Amino acid sequence: MKSFRVAEFNAPLKEMEEPTPQPAGTRVLIKVKAAGVCHSDLHIWEGGYDLGHGRKPLSLKDRGVSLPLTMGHETVGEIIAFGPDVKESDKGGLKLGDTVLAYPWLGCGKCKTCVGGDENMCIVKPSALGVYCDGGYADHMTVPHPKYLIDLKGLDPVTAAPYACSGVTTYSALKKVESVFDTPIVIIGAGGLGLMALSLLKAMGGKGAIVVDIDAGKREAAEKAGALATVDGGAVDALEQLTKKAGEPILAVIDLVGNAKTTQLGFDCLSKGGKLVIVGLFGGGATFALPLIPIKAITIQGSYVGNLSETQELLDLVRARKIAPIPVTPMPLARANDALSSLKAGRLVGRAILTP
Template sequence: MRSYRLKDFEQPLETVDEDTPTPEGTQVLLRVKAAGVCHSDIHIWEGSYDLGGGRKMAMRGIPLPLTMGHETVGEVIAAGPEAEGVKAGDVRVVFPWIGCGKCALCQAGDEHLCNRPRALGVVCDGGYADHIVVPHPRYLLAIDGVDPAVAAPYACSGLTTFSALKKLEHVFKDEPIMIIGAGGLGLMALTLLKALGGKGAVVVDIDAKKREAALAAGALAAVDGAAPDAVKQATAAAGGGLRGVVDLVGNTQSTSLGFDALGKGGKLVIVGLFGGAAAFALPMFPIKAATVQGSFVGSLSEFHQLMELVRAGAVPAVPLIRRPLAEVGQTLEDLRGGRIVGRAVLTP
């Protein structure tokens, strides 16, 4: 078994060859067919989040060395004696946001919010390898002939945007929303919004190529976030003050823009982790009756809902950049440098 492991933060990944593990109990061993590269991997690689003002928050609970990669599709090779419902040859997408299984959050179906997580590629070894061990078959979802490279990003970028959009379901079916960020997440959000019956979205991004990609993906309008009248342009394109904004960037400038664009009773859902600090004018919260809500990946139940749409062909594929798994290091660098349009997917 070959894996690409993070031994020290900010350092190149190391290539490790070792014996392929044998699954025990309810574990399932899969041969990796596709592994998505997500912006969250940049934060794991760097080992911290930017809190603004020169402050950083170290990512706690990440054991090194670690095999990253949390967007994984694989073929079942073997299963432990207590694993039921899967057989050799099955191709499955992996739900990586696994919790302890015992706390109140996990019992309520919110494993992704567990305070003692066992997330694959974050706390436990993930998909930047030619094999992966999944602790239970319940975390393996059928893809029914969908290209593994297409299916892999739904485990994070797809699920993250799906869960964020669901928090605006009371708005998007009746009126346009705004999506900040037209990278892989933004393009995914546009396709999912259409699949969910949304009225469409005005997209904001500072990169002209990404704005072009957003328009090609069906955005109602694409606004340069660096323009001094970006809020005015976005609200005009939406037909007035927005009641729903999804910020897939999550920095000081994007959250300020998103909040300023909110109309009365509006909700800003912050997903992105680029970092910084927000400086909202506090009186505007009650004046607008505004809500600001964070959204972190999504639940196993939401993943089942999402994959039903994918298997039914209701979600158009986003642009993919396919690379060999051995190029994971360069792909992380390209993603950090903003040189990836769409989603990057690695194949062993």
Template sequence: MMIGRPKPPPLNAAAKLNEHARTRPSVNLAPAEVPAIGIAEPGGKLVPLVIHRREPGPRDVVIEVEYCGLCHSDVHAGRGEWGAKRLPLVLGHEMVGIVSHTGAEVTDMPIGSRVGVGCLVDSCRDCEACTAGEEQFCTASVATYGARDPRTGEYTQGGYATRIVVDAGYVLRIPDALDPAAAAPLLCAGITAYSPLRHHQVGPGTRVGVLGLGGLGHMAVKLAAAMGAEVSVLTRGSAKRESALHLGASSVIDTLDAEQLHKAADSLDLLIDTVSAPHDIGLYLKTLRRDGALVQLSLPEGPMPAFDTRALVFKRLSYTGSLIGSIAETQQMLDFCAENQVKCDIELVGAEGLNEAWDRMVAADVKYRFVLDAATVGRNETQQQSEGA
């Protein structure tokens, strides 16, 4: 389900830029000055800002942002829950937009093409992780926001904005078959779920469990089902049962029901854990078959409870984690989603609704991801009211 404006018909390159110019607010700013929404003071709400983007170099791509997904990690970072960040800070690492300029050395991203930017905008390119094509594990990788940019010495600012400048090596191609708004969360939630499924070679005959059915969990269900796996959703209570089955699950296990958990013992090859609160994984290791694996995708606030390690030893189980994916794997994921008609279920919001959307995310009041319509960034209240009349 997608709430918001319907998917527009395909546009050629020139028409895309003309449409973008028509919907973008008119602002009297230098090219490097960009309207944005971000946190200006500790503990503050999201407010309008003007940020500076770097002068594009020969390998850079200038992208006019159309949509940016809202990730729960944006809330953690913006509210200082993962430690203090340098302010002002513009969040957002799930961008889809249109190429408006490329450097002289960029030959494969035509003006007017639709592209995406995820969680990384640079890395060292020389370490073992980078040379292996696993730049997400580079210890010198540059996050899309809140990280020091080695080119300029300034701190990166994210996608709650109208424009971004990114090295072409970290820009993704968005297939035409994907709705651009619904594609935005794929650049974080999509790849975070896809990478461990591929790493553990999920396919027909694999039994996959998904613990938690939020923004990340619903993508894990859709992707695993599209790969041909038999999917079970583990969730508290029965409120999400119909939703889980609609998303592609073949069964739903109520984790509050001891009998259902007992019946699920030794039934899964892989369990994807998306629960963001501290929880006892010992309960869920019992659902795994011999040589099964539990993959931790979420970053709970606070330490996880201890568990009996005999659960691992006696069935040769693995307890592991996974972190987004490489640029190449992210492109593979986008192409897979286009080929298999997999998309994120979203609710589209304007800039004026961002603070409310953050509060609703914390309350788990969204099915299943919010996406910012970047055309609303920089518009004043009078413009918004006149367009809504």
């Protein structure tokens, strides 16, 4: 089995050859067909998150991420083998040769949160594939149980891979503001997540979104994807533009970037009673005035990926509404380092997808 692994933080991924693992217990072996390269992978690669205000960066090593690690949490593969403890009732109709999306946001599976269906929020022992356990930057990978595999039922593996992260992340964030879908919402960030959010918002019955990005090419991609309007987040009058282009009170902002400037803009453009949903992990510290939170009765909510049920709902919605995929750039697995470098430099529109 070939894989590209983080051997040390802030260093090029290391190509490794080792025996292809055989699935033990209830594990399932899949042959990887596509693995998305996500912005979160940059943080894992770098080893942490910027917390701003001069604070010590949040260390992933301190949070249980150990090296070497095969990243990749947006993975589609073909089922090659089931472990000896997998019963027919466990398979949910899956069989050898099926092409599946691997749900990566695993927890301990035993705590109250996990049993309640929100493994992505596990605080006992997070076990996300590609974060705490080896993921899809490889030609094979194993998944702990068949229940984490979702049959693609004809969806293209390369364009479907991002649904495991950018898809379910934006879907879950959008669900948090569904109550104001009859008004224009603001989406900050027109990368892979932003373009995904636009497609899903339309399919979910939303009026539409004004998209903010500092990159002209990404704003153009957002316009082609159906944005009501776009705004250059770096413009001195960005706030005034947002207010004017909305034409009515702004009650929801989804920030897919998550830095000091974007959260400030999102906060400032909200009307009374509005909600700021922060998804992005770019980093930094908050700058908005605390008294304005109660004065404007604003809700600030974090949104971290999504649960298994939401991922299944998402794929059902994609099929039912024939949602067009976001732009993708397929790249050979051997170019994993190039994909990360291009993402870090902001040269990608949509998603880079590694194809072993």
